[in-house]
Amino acid sequence: MPEPVQQTIRLSIGSRYENIELVQAVLDETLESLPIDEETGYWMGIALREALTNAIKHGNGLDPEKKVDVCLAVDESGVDITVEDQGSGFDPGAVADPLAPDNLLKTEGRGIFYMRRFMDKIDYDFGADGGTKVRLHKKFGAPGSSAETDQGGANED
Amino acid sequence: MKIEKRQRDGATILDLQGRITIGEGDVALREAVHAAVGEGATSILLNMGRVRAIDSSGVGELVAAYTTVTNRGGKLRLFSLPSRVLGVLQITQLVTVLDILEDEDEAVASLA
Numbered sequence: 309m310p311e312p313v314q315q316t317i318r319l320s321i322g323s324r325y326e327n328i329e330l331v332q333a334v335l336d337e338t339l340e341s342l343p344i345d346e347e348t349g350y351w352m353g354i355a356l357r358e359a360l361t362n363a364i365k366h367g368n369g370l371d372p373e374k375k376v377d378v379c380l381a382v383d384e385s386g387v388d389i390t391v392e393d394q395g396s397g398f399d400p401g402a403v404a405d406p407l408a409p410d411n412l413l414k415t416e417g418r419g420i421f422y423m424r425r426f427m428d429k430i431d432y433d434f435g436a437d438g439g440t441k442v443r444l445h446k447k448f449g450a451p452g453s454s455a456e457t458d459q460g461g462a463n464e465d
Numbered sequence: 466m467k468i469e470k471r472q473r474d475g476a477t478i479l480d481l482q483g484r485i486t487i488g489e490g491d492v493a494l495r496e497a498v499h500a501a502v503g504e505g506a507t508s509i510l511l512n513m514g515r516v517r518a519i520d521s522s523g524v525g526e527l528v529a530a531y532t533t534v535t536n537r538g539g540k541l542r543l544f545s546l547p548s549r550v551l552g553v554l555q556i557t558q559l560v561t562v563l564d565i566l567e568d569e570d571e572a573v574a575s576l577a
Contacts, residue, residue, distance in 0.1 A: 325488025350518075350549065357520050361487050407558055413532060415525035418557055422521055425556055 312342050312382055312448065319378040323368040323393075328360045331378050335389070338380055342387065343448050351426035352387070352446055358419035359391040359442050367393025367440050386428070386447040397434045466490035466516075468497045474573050477506040482515040485523030494523070498530040498541075507539035510572045514545035519553055527554075531563055540564070544572040 317334060321327035332353055339349040360376065368374035374394045381388040404411050406418045423430050423442075428450050433441040466483035479497055484490050501509055511530070519527075527543070534541040544566040546554070554560050566572040 328487070354518070354520055354553075357486065361520070361522065365487075412558060412562055413528055415529045416521075418521040418524055421557065422553070 312384060314384070315380075315382050317380040319380075320375050321378065322372045323364040323370055323374050323376060324372055325361075325364060327376075328357055328364070331360060332357060335380060338382065339387075342382065344387070344446070348446070352389075352444075355423045355426040355430075355444055356389055356391070358423050359389070359444060362419055362442070363391050363393035363395070363440070366398070367395030369395065384448075386445060386450075389444040389446075390441055391444075392439055392441040394439050396438050397440050400432055466493045468493055470497070470501065473569075474576075476508040476510050476573055476576055477501045477504075478510045478512055478569070480512045480515070484518045485516055485526060486518060486520045487522035490519075491522045491526040494526045494530065498533060502533060502537065502539070507534075507537070508576045509534055509539065509541045510569070510576075511541070511543045512545055512569065513543055513547065513550055516547060516550050519550050524553060524557065524559065527563065528559065540576060542566055542572045542575060544569055 315338070317338065319331060319334060321330065335353055335356055336349070339352070344352070360378070363376045364370060368376065377392045379388075379390045400420070403420055404417050406412070406414070406421050411417060423444060427444045428447050429445040431443050433443070435441070466481060466485060466489060468482070469480045471478050471480070479501065481490075481494065485494055498509065531541050542564045545568055546565060551560070551565070554563065554565070564575070566575055
């Protein structure tokens with residue numbers, strides 16, 4: 309496969325869940341020409357959806373007037389996805405561990421866990437005037453992302 | 466997401482088709498389970514065989530469905546999970562608390 313073409317795609321969406329589909333479609337289209345297998349691309353999509361959900365729901369409080377800015381950047385090393393909301397920020401260190409026995413049956417709190425699992429790296433940046441920017445990175449040639457577990461996990465059919 | 470309801474051997478089976486994701490399938494699943502419980506169902510089986518994707522909101526709805534049914538003394542089972550759906554539940558260790566069966570026959574038999 310030829311070297312990936314460097315490109316940067318920027319989107320700005322209103323805080324509505326249906327707009328997640330639009331961003332997912334752009335990611336899918338972008339990944340088609342990149343050296344990323346279908347399985348890894350699928351899990352990147354789930355990670356992106358989690359970031360968008362957090363921005364729309366927790367960051368912007370479902371206020372459709374507040375925007376979520378998305379940037380998909382491809383270079384020779386991999387894909388960077390940034391998702392930025394207009395909320396008041398949060399403390400990533402204060403997020404509860406979804407694997408703690410007391411949290412297993414909670415109905416929320418797994419999104420960041422999934423993002424960390426399915427991407428090679430994630431980090432946060434908080435603007436001085438508010439807003440949370442999460443950056444998701446996937447390297448080309450890295451071991452494929454999946455939801456497989458150390459115990460054998462699930463293999464795709 | 467499309468959900469169809471049927472009965473078998475006293476169990477209410479919900480056949481799920483599509484994605485259980487935020488703002489779409491998660492709401493549909495919640496409404497379908499609450500409707501079944503409201504109609505008196507105590508044994509509910511979720512056929513996951515045609516679920517294409519699930520996100521953390523969908524996982525949260527599965528957990529909510531499980532607690533809604535079991536807190537009322539009922540039983541909720543999942544069967545025919547595609548590998549990607551099963552994987553998502555495995556990495557968050559929900560396979561240790563949810564009742565997951567291989568297929569419909571096994572799920573129905575587990576209610577006996």
